Amino acid sequence: MKKSIRPFENVFSVISLLLFSNGFYSIILGETVGQGDIDSPALRLAFIGIYFITISLLAFRWQRTLMFLSSHLWVLFLLGLALASISWSSVPEIAFRKVVALIGGTLFALYLGSSYDFKQQLRIYGWTFGISIFFSFLLALALPQYGIMNTDAIVGAWKGIFPHKNGLGESMFASFISFYFLSLLHKERRLFFQICCFLSVILIYFAESATSLMSVLFIFVTAQGLKRLSLQSKKSVFLILLFLIFTSLILFLFLINFNTFLSVNGKDITLSGRTLLWHTLWQFIQQKPLLGYGYGSFFSGQSRTAYLLWQIHDWSPVHSHNGYIQLWIDLGLIGLVVFLLGYANCLFRSLYGYLASKDLKMLWIFLFLMYDLFSNCTEVSFFTGGNIWIITLASLYSMKVKTQKTTPKIVASPS
Numbered sequence: 001m002k003k004s005i006r007p008f009e010n011v012f013s014v015i016s017l018l019l020f021s022n023g024f025y026s027i028i029l030g031e032t033v034g035q036g037d038i039d040s041p042a043l044r045l046a047f048i049g050i051y052f053i054t055i056s057l058l059a060f061r062w063q064r065t066l067m068f069l070s071s072h073l074w075v076l077f078l079l080g081l082a083l084a085s086i087s088w089s090s091v092p093e094i095a096f097r098k099v100v101a102l103i104g105g106t107l108f109a110l111y112l113g114s115s116y117d118f119k120q121q122l123r124i125y126g127w128t129f130g131i132s133i134f135f136s137f138l139l140a141l142a143l144p145q146y147g148i149m150n151t152d153a154i155v156g157a158w159k160g161i162f163p164h165k166n167g168l169g170e171s172m173f174a175s176f177i178s179f180y181f182l183s184l185l186h187k188e189r190r191l192f193f194q195i196c197c198f199l200s201v202i203l204i205y206f207a208e209s210a211t212s213l214m215s216v217l218f219i220f221v222t223a224q225g226l227k228r229l230s231l232q233s234k235k236s237v238f239l240i241l242l243f244l245i246f247t248s249l250i251l252f253l254f255l256i257n258f259n260t261f262l263s264v265n266g267k268d269i270t271l272s273g274r275t276l277l278w279h280t281l282w283q284f285i286q287q288k289p290l291l292g293y294g295y296g297s298f299f300s301g302q303s304r305t306a307y308l309l310w311q312i313h314d315w316s317p318v319h320s321h322n323g324y325i326q327l328w329i330d331l332g333l334i335g336l337v338v339f340l341l342g343y344a345n346c347l348f349r350s351l352y353g354y355l356a357s358k359d360l361k362m363l364w365i366f367l368f369l370m371y372d373l374f375s376n377c378t379e380v381s382f383f384t385g386g387n388i389w390i391i392t393l394a395s396l397y398s399m400k401v402k403t404q405k406t407t408p409k410i411v412a413s414p415s
Helices: 002-020 025-029 041-060 062-069 073-088 092-115 118-142 165-185 187-206 210-226 234-257 272-285 304-312 323-357 360-375 387-398
Strands: none
Touching (some): 002 092, 002 118, 002 387, 041 062, 062 092, 073 092, 092 387, 210 323, 234 360, 360 387
C-alpha cells in the first residue's frame, strides 16, 4: 500500500510546500496581496485539505509518528504554550487561527521528516524549488505586474511567485542549498543542479535580498570549511559552534552598519527602519515580558498594539523583522528561552554528528539551522507555519532516523 500511494504523496508534498511558502498567492489572490494577514476562503479550504491529508497519512503510521513526535519535547512544549496563549490574547480569534496554522505546519513537517529519508526529502525540495525558479522568472519577465514589486519603497525588486521580495529571497536560499546537496549526491547530474544553484542566486540578486545573499556566501564557505575538519571531542565541537555563531553575529552587525552593502538601481538597502522598530518593540516587551501578547496577536490589524505601533511607524510593519523579538512578543521570555535551549541542543548534535561521521544529512541539518540563526536577525521564520521553518523542523525530525539504518551509509563530503 505504501508504494501504491507514494506518487500521490510526492505530488501532495510538492504542492503543499509551494502553498506553505505563499507561492502563487499573487495569482490566486490578485497582484495587490502583501505580507500581512492573508485570509482567503479558497486558501483556507486548501489548507484544511492539506491538514486533513497530513493527519490521515500520519495516522497510517501512528507508532512511527508518536516516536518522532516525542523526539523533540521542547517543540511540543512551545506548541502547548502557543495554544494556551489564546487565553491571554487580545484577539483570541486571530490567535486561534494562527495557532491552527502553526500546528498544521508542524504536523506537515513531522510527516516530511518521518516519511522521507534524506535523499527523498531533497528530491521533494528539488521539484518544489525547481517549479519556483521557473515560474518566478516567467512572472518577473512576462507578467511583471505579478512578479515585480510595485510599492513605493521597494519598486522594481523581483518577488516572483511570492507576495513579497523577501519571500523570494528566503525561498531561493533554500533552493540554493537544496540543489547544492543534490549536486553532491548525484554526480551524474551535477551540472544541472549547479545551474539551478546559479539561477537561485540570480533570483536572490534581483530580489535585492541582502540577508539571503550573505547567507548563501556564509553557508557555502562554512560547508567548505567543515569538510576539512574531523573531530570527536565535544569541547572542540562546542568551540567551533561558538566561532560560527560569533561569525554570523559579525555579519549581522555588518548588515546593520553598512547601509550601502547592496545597492540596486540606485536604491539604498538599509536596516535603519528595522532598528527603530526594534527599539519601539522593546518598550512593548517590557509591559508583558514573561508570556507575551499571545501567538500571532501583536501585529494583527485588529489588535490595539498594532494600531499603536503603526502610529509610530507609518510603514505599518506586519511583523518584527527579527525572529527572536517575534518569539518574545508572541510567547514571552519563557517561550524564547525554551526555544533557544532546544535549538542550541539541535545545533550541537548536528555539528557533532557531521564532524564525527561525515554524514551529509547531519551537515544539511546544521547548515539549515545556522541559516535560520542568521536570517532571523532580520526576518521571521522561527516557529511559524512557513516553508523555511517546516523544512528546518522536518530536518530535525529526520535526526531520529539513525545513520546506521541507512545502507549504504552516506560518506561523501562537500567539494
